[in-house]
Amino acid sequence: MTAPAGEGPLLELDRISISFGGLRAVDDLSFRVAQGEIKGLIGPNGAGKTTVFNMITGVYRPDVGAVRFAGEPITGQAPHLIARRGIMRTFQTIRLFTGMTVLENVLAGQHLRTRQSWWQSLLGTPGQRREEAELVERTLDTLKRLELSEVAHEVATSLPYGMQRRVELARTLVASPRLLILDEPAAGLNDRESAALNDTITSIRDGGVTILLVEHDMNVVMNVTDSIVVINFGKKIAEGGPAEIQRDPAVIEAYLGQDDEENAA
Amino acid sequence: MIAPRRPAWARVARVLGPAFWLLGLLVPLLLSGSWISILAIFAIYAMVALSQDIVLGRAGMYDMGHAVYFGVGAYATAILNTQLGWPIFATWPIAILVAALVGVVLSAPIVKLRGDYLLVATIGFNIIFVLALGNNVGNVTGGPDGIFGIGVPHLFGWALSSQGALFYLDWLALAAVLLLMRNLERSRVGRVFRYLKEDELAATTLGVDARYYKILAFAIGAGVAGAAGTLFAVQLASVSPGSFVFTESVTLFAIVLVGGQASIPGVLLGTALMFVVPQVFRGLAQYRYFAFGIAMIVVMVLRPQGIWPRGRAR
Numbered sequence A: 001m002t003a004p005a006g007e008g009p010l011l012e013l014d015r016i017s018i019s020f021g022g023l024r025a026v027d028d029l030s031f032r033v034a035q036g037e038i039k040g041l042i043g044p045n046g047a048g049k050t051t052v053f054n055m056i057t058g059v060y061r062p063d064v065g066a067v068r069f070a071g072e073p074i075t076g077q078a079p080h081l082i083a084r085r086g087i088m089r090t091f092q093t094i095r096l097f098t099g100m101t102v103l104e105n106v107l108a109g110q111h112l113r114t115r116q117s118w119w120q121s122l123l124g125t126p127g128q129r130r131e132e133a134e135l136v137e138r139t140l141d142t143l144k145r146l147e148l149s150e151v152a153h154e155v156a157t158s159l160p161y162g163m164q165r166r167v168e169l170a171r172t173l174v175a176s177p178r179l180l181i182l183d184e185p186a187a188g189l190n191d192r193e194s195a196a197l198n199d200t201i202t203s204i205r206d207g208g209v210t211i212l213l214v215e216h217d218m219n220v221v222m223n224v225t226d227s228i229v230v231i232n233f234g235k236k237i238a239e240g241g242p243a244e245i246q247r248d249p250a251v252i253e254a255y256l257g258q259d260d261e262e263n264a265a
Numbered sequence B: 001m002i003a004p005r006r007p008a009w010a011r012v013a014r015v016l017g018p019a020f021w022l023l024g025l026l027v028p029l030l031l032s033g034s035w036i037s038i039l040a041i042f043a044i045y046a047m048v049a050l051s052q053d054i055v056l057g058r059a060g061m062y063d064m065g066h067a068v069y070f071g072v073g074a075y076a077t078a079i080l081n082t083q084l085g086w087p088i089f090a091t092w093p094i095a096i097l098v099a100a101l102v103g104v105v106l107s108a109p110i111v112k113l114r115g116d117y118l119l120v121a122t123i124g125f126n127i128i129f130v131l132a133l134g135n136n137v138g139n140v141t142g143g144p145d146g147i148f149g150i151g152v153p154h155l156f157g158w159a160l161s162s163q164g165a166l167f168y169l170d171w172l173a174l175a176a177v178l179l180l181m182r183n184l185e186r187s188r189v190g191r192v193f194r195y196l197k198e199d200e201l202a203a204t205t206l207g208v209d210a211r212y213y214k215i216l217a218f219a220i221g222a223g224v225a226g227a228a229g230t231l232f233a234v235q236l237a238s239v240s241p242g243s244f245v246f247t248e249s250v251t252l253f254a255i256v257l258v259g260g261q262a263s264i265p266g267v268l269l270g271t272a273l274m275f276v277v278p279q280v281f282r283g284l285a286q287y288r289y290f291a292f293g294i295a296m297i298v299v300m301v302l303r304p305q306g307i308w309p310r311g312r313a314r
Helices: A049-056 A077-083 A102-113 A119-121 A126-145 A161-173 A191-205 A218-224 A243-248 A249-256 B006-022 B033-058 B069-082 B088-107 B115-134 B163-185 B190-200 B199-206 B209-235 B247-261 B264-275 B283-302
Strands: A011-020 A023-033 A038-042 A064-069 A087-089 A179-183 A210-214 A227-232 A235-240
Touching: A011 A049, A023 A064, A023 A119, A023 A235, A038 A049, A038 A102, A038 A191, A038 A218, A038 B163, A049 A179, A064 B247, A077 A087, A077 B199, A087 B199, A102 A126, A102 A161, A102 A179, A102 B190, A119 A126, A119 B163, A119 B190, A119 B209, A126 B006, A161 A179, A161 A191, A179 A243, A191 A210, A210 B264, A227 A249, A227 B247, A235 A243, A235 A249, A243 A249, B006 B163, B033 B163, B033 B190, B033 B209, B033 B247, B033 B264, B069 B115, B069 B209, B069 B247, B088 B209, B115 B247, B163 B190, B163 B209, B190 B199, B190 B209, B199 B209, B199 B247, B247 B264, B264 B283
Parallel strands: A038 A210, A038 A227, A087 A179, A179 A210
Antiparallel strands: A011 A023, A011 A064, A227 A235
């Protein structure tokens, strides 16, 4: 199945389950993400994909099972502690800071690299000001990379949808994550934007970041992922390379079993 | 460094701040005694309103018990000065520290509460605080009458006893708080407060320890309110529970919303509306709550961001 090079997997889900009010949202799910790969997590609507992400990032705690990152257990740790280990995520429904500029939004991704203490913040010491200038500079570099320089001082939530997605992505990238979790990064993008997204995702991986993504846009999923996990009703029904997954009878069954306009691509 | 495009009015506002403060320095030279004390009180309440804004307008927590921290500072100075004979300036750092500490202790168990629940909890703190003062807890607060005979501050053997001297002290303290607010806007701590206000989940997934920063917001806000409390005790030469009741907290809360959250000019304007305008129309003073009540309704309906909303960018 998974045949990555190197030592152990970067991320490992070991038989995790979670229920909400008697409903099993994720059921005995296991998979691994190898260092440097782009892994896709797909499944029909309501299959539990976002719930899986929430369990990895500490928003939910699995009822049973373990999540391991770089060999260490992180199951149920607080989200900010998980972020500290180098796991960053975007959201299915974009979550930018309302009323703040693109620059201010993306600066948030630098939080963990910032060294100034609270009293330096209050006093505006020379060292603190120097650090602020450095943070801004580094943030502007990332904005340039994602073609957002022009809008750096615009209010982020007033931008077109596709740009807002890039701002959210930029916010995670300035943090230099080890694992990047993307929740439907192509949702709401037009064809041109989603094609550009393919290149962006591949180049992020080439920069040494491991990626786990949920996506409905098959154009993105089939073109950029190294391997795919398919879940339905919270259970894994298939895992393998993109070509293999496309031919898998269980996967075809799961997708044909419901009308799904998102698969038109 | 960075050059955000800034609307013309925002550039004007940048010059307006220092100009406003410098103009204030002329107050004791040009105005009569009662005006000097009115504007001294304005400076003190402006500090408290700005400190409320740190917690409410910036960090986004519905703190409706902020008069507690103001009162803790005032009583700390009153008790240390009248009962232990400490000089006023020696009581000041203690007032700030004790108020900040009370802010930490009271906020720690409640910062995880959602906005409306937190609001009710802070009202509870305020009610208990005033009850404790009135019941002379520990035999140091003087009961319902409070504490009288607070001394004047001495600086290098010179007594700051005139109204003008006290005004300058208050005005300098206000400048310090304004600088602190400006620094906050250009720092990690100030940004994190806003991240938490706008989207706590997104902030935590970027590594923000929400609990730590929320308690920090209370600590800083309470410390600044405590500093203002010392000046208030000195200005009135007395303290009593009536100055720190729940309705005072409501007023501070409303000043921030009516003036403009996270907007320094907005909060100053709100403070002036509440504490200076009623003095101008002396005959109408008893209607100040009525007028402010109307203003609250009108502003919230027509201009929910406040009279002078925060400019975008920094």
